[in-house]
Amino acid sequence: MTPPRNSNVARDIAYALHPYTDHKAHLKDGPLVIGRGKGVRVFDEQGKEYIESVAGLWCASLGFDNERLVEAAAAQMRKLPFYHSFTAKSHEPLIDLSEMLIERAPVPMSKVFFANSGSEANDSAIKMIWYMNNAIGRPEKKKIIARLKGYHGITIAAASLTGLPANHKLFDLPLPGFHHVGTPHHYHNAQPGETEEQFATRLAEELEQKILAEGPETVAAFWAEPIMGAGGVILPPETYFPKIQAVLKKYDVLFVVDEVICGFWRTGNYWGTQTFGIEPDILVCAKALSASYLPISAVMVNEKVFQGIAEGSSSIGTWGHGFTYSGHPVPAAVAIETLKIYDEMDIGAHVKKVGAYMQAQLRARFADHPMVGEVRGTGLIGAVELVEDKAAKKNFDPAKKVGPRLTKIGEANGVILRAMTNDVLGFSPPLIITEAEVDEMFDRVAKSIDEIAVTVRRESISAV
Template sequence: MTHVSPQMPLHGANSIAARDIASVLHPYTNHAAHRRNGPLVISRGEGVRVFDDSGKAYIEGVAGLWCAALGFSNERLVQAAADQMRRLPFYHGFTSKGHEPQVELAERLLEKAPVPMSKVFFANSGSEANDTVVKMVWYLNNALGRPAKKKIISRIKAYHGVTVAAASLTGLPYNHKFFDLPIDRILHTMTPHHWREAMPGETEEAFATRCAEELDALIQREGPDTVAAFIAEPFMGAGGVIIPPRTYFEKIQAVLRKHDVLMVADEVIAGFGRTGNYWGSQTFGIQPDILTCAKALSSSYLPISAVMVNERVYDALSSGSDSIGTWGHGFTYSGHPVAAAVAVETLKIYDEMDIVPHVQAVGRRLQAGLARFRDHPLVGEVRGVGLVGAVELSQDAETRKSFDPARKMAARAVALTEQEGVILRALPSDSIAFSPPLIITDAEVDEMLAGFGRALDRLAEEVAREPAPAV
C-alpha cells in the first residue's frame, strides 16, 4: 500500500503516488492531508476485491461508491463495451437522433419501473440526473402556466449530487460551505432518523407522523402554490444509511398529494436490487412521478444515469417544447451508445442471476452479522436493509451521546478496517457504511465483517488508552 509525502525520497519521485500528489485534484478529499499522506493507489480488481499497487487485496465493502454491483472483473461488460465501440463508438440524441442501445435501455427501464412511466432521459451521473430534475420541474410549471410553483423540498442529510442545483438539494454542510449554496427555491425538511431524532418514547409511526406534519407545515408556510416537488432517497445514503421509519413515505406522500407536489425518487444508490427489491421505491412504498437512477445501472463500468418521468410530466415537457420550439436541455453524452450497451448488458445479467432473491438471501447474512455489533461498547445504532447497512458509533448508546467530532471516530475505524483488508466508508455522525457488490457471497460477507470487527476492537483499545474527555 502506497502512502507517501511530498518529501519522499528521490528514487520514488516517479511512483504513481508521487505523480498523483503532483497532478491530481481529487474529489471529496482534504488536500492538505493528501499532500502529507498520499493516496491509496488501486491497481486492479477481481470479483468483490480490489488490489493496491503493492498487491494487497481488499474486500471493497462499499462497492467503490455504492456502485460496482457486479464487482470489478465482469468480462461480459468488457465485451459489451468492446463490441459497441467497434459498431458505433459515439452518437448523440439531439434533434430527434437515435440509436439502438439507447432505445433498448429505455425500453428495459420502463419495463422494470416501479410505477408506470412514460419516457427516459439519459445523463452521465446521478448529479446530472438530479440537476435535470430541477430544470424539468421548473420547465413544466412554466409550461403549465404556474410560474410561481418552483420550490423543491429536500431533506437535511440528503445526498443528491454536486452540481450547483443537485448540491443545493443535498442537505450536508460540506456540500454547501464555501460554495455559496444552496441556491434559492431549494428548501430542506427534517431528517427521518428515528434513533437520532425521535423524542423519548416516540414510536417510529409517531415519529413518521411528526415528519409529515413538519413537511405539511413547511409547505403551508411557503404557500402550496409555490412548492413544486419533494425529492427523497428511499434510504438516505451518504447522509448515514438512514432507513425511514415505518409509515414514513405513506404519510409524506399524503401531504404531497394534498398540495399537488410531485414526488421525485432518487434511486441512484437504492436501485437495481440493493434494498432487496428491484427498486427502493418498492421496498418503501414510494410512487414517484420522476425517478432518477445511475451507479448500478451499468455497474459503473461506464458513466450513465437516467431520469424516468410519468405521462403527466412528459406531457408538460412536450407542450413546452412545442411552444418554444425545443426542449433546450441535454448532454453531448446523453445515452452514449457504449455506456448504454454496457447498461443493457448489466440489466440482462441482473435478470439472469435473479438479482432480487439473491440480494434478499445474502442481505440476511449481512444484516444478521451487523446486528452482532449492537452490544459493542463503541456502537450506538446498527441499521440497514437488503445489502446495505451502517454502524453508528456513539459515546453512550443509551443517551445517544455522540463522540466529539474532533476525535474522528468513524474515520479512524475505517482506517483500521483498511489495514485489515476491507474498504468501508465513514459518513456523517460517525456512521460507517457497508454496501458491497451485489455478487458478494455469504463467506465474503463474513470475511468483511470479521475484518471490521477486528478493527473496531482495536479502536476500542485505542480509546481506552486515551485521556478521558473533559466534562
C-alpha cells in the same frame, strides 16, 4: 518514507485534485492507489488485497471483473463508438435501454432521459419541473423541498437539494428556492417515548406546515432517497412514506425519488420505492444501472411531466437541455448487458438470501459492542454508528476524527470502509457477495473497530 519522484503516489500528489478530500492532508499522506480488482476485492499497486465493503461508491454491483460487461463495451465501440441524441437523433442502445427501463419501472412511466451521473440526473429533473410548470402556466410553482442529511449530488442545483453541511460550506449553497425538512432518523430525532409511526406522523405534519408556510402554489416538488445513503444509511420509520406522499398529493407537489443508491436490487427489491411503498412522479437512477463500469444515469418521468415538457418544447421549438454524452451508445450497451445479467442471475433472489444473512451478522456482531450506538439496514445496505456514550446516544466530537482514523485501520486490515457523518460506517458490498465473503468482511471490520476502541479508550484515560 518519501515515495520516489516518479512513483504513482508522488505523481498523484503533484497533479491530481480529488473529490471529498482534505487536500492539505493529502499532500502529506498521499493516495491509496488501486491497481486491479476481482470479484468483491481490489488490490493496490503492491498487491495487497482489500474487500470493498461499499462497492466503490455504493455502485460496483457486479464486482470488479465482469467480462460480459467488458465485451459489451468493446463490441459497441467497434460498431458505433459515439453518437448523440440531440435534435431527434437516436441509436439502438438508447432505444433498447429506454424500453428496458420503462418495462422495469415500479409505477407507470412515460419517457426516459439519460445523463452521466446521479448529480446530472437530479439537476435535469429540477430543470424539467421548472420547465413543465412554466409551460403549463404555473410560473410561481418552483420551490423544491428536500431533507436534512439527504444526498442528491454535487452540481449546483443537486448540491442545493443535498442536506449536508460540507456540501454547502464555502460554496454559497443552497441556492434560493431550495428548502429542507427534518431527517427521518428515529434513533436520534424521535422524542422520548415516540413510536416510529408517531414520529412519521410528526414529520409529515412538519412537511405540510412547510408547504403551507411557503404557499402550496409555490412548491413544485419534494425529493427523497428511499434509504438515505451518504447521510448515514438512514431507514424511514414505519408509515413514513405513505404519510409523506398523502401530503404531497394534497398540495399537488411532485414526488421525485432518488434511486441512485437504492435502485437495482440493493434493498432486496428491484427499486427502493417498492421496498417502502412509494409512487414517484419522477425516478432518478444511476450507479448500478451499468454496475458503474461506465458512467450513465437516467431520469424516468410520468406522462404528466412529459406532457408539460412536450407543450413547452412545442411553443419554443426545442427542449433546450441535454449533454453531449446523453445516452452515449457505449455506456448504454453496458447498462443493457447489466440489466440482462441481473435477470439471468436472478440477482434479486441472491440479494434477499445474502442480504438477510448480512443483516443478521451486522446485528449479531456489532449491536452489543460498547462503541456501537445503532446498527441498521435492509437488503445489502447497512450501517454501524459509532458513539462515545452508548446510553446517551452521544456521538464523538468530529475533531477526534474517529471515523476517518477507522478507515485507515480498516485498510491495514484489508477492508475498504466508508465513514460518514457521525462516524457511521456504511456497507453496500457488491451484490454478488457470498455469505462466506460477508463473514470475512465483518471479521476484518470487527478487528478494526476493536483496534480503534482501544485507541480511543487510551486517549480518554490520557485526557483525564
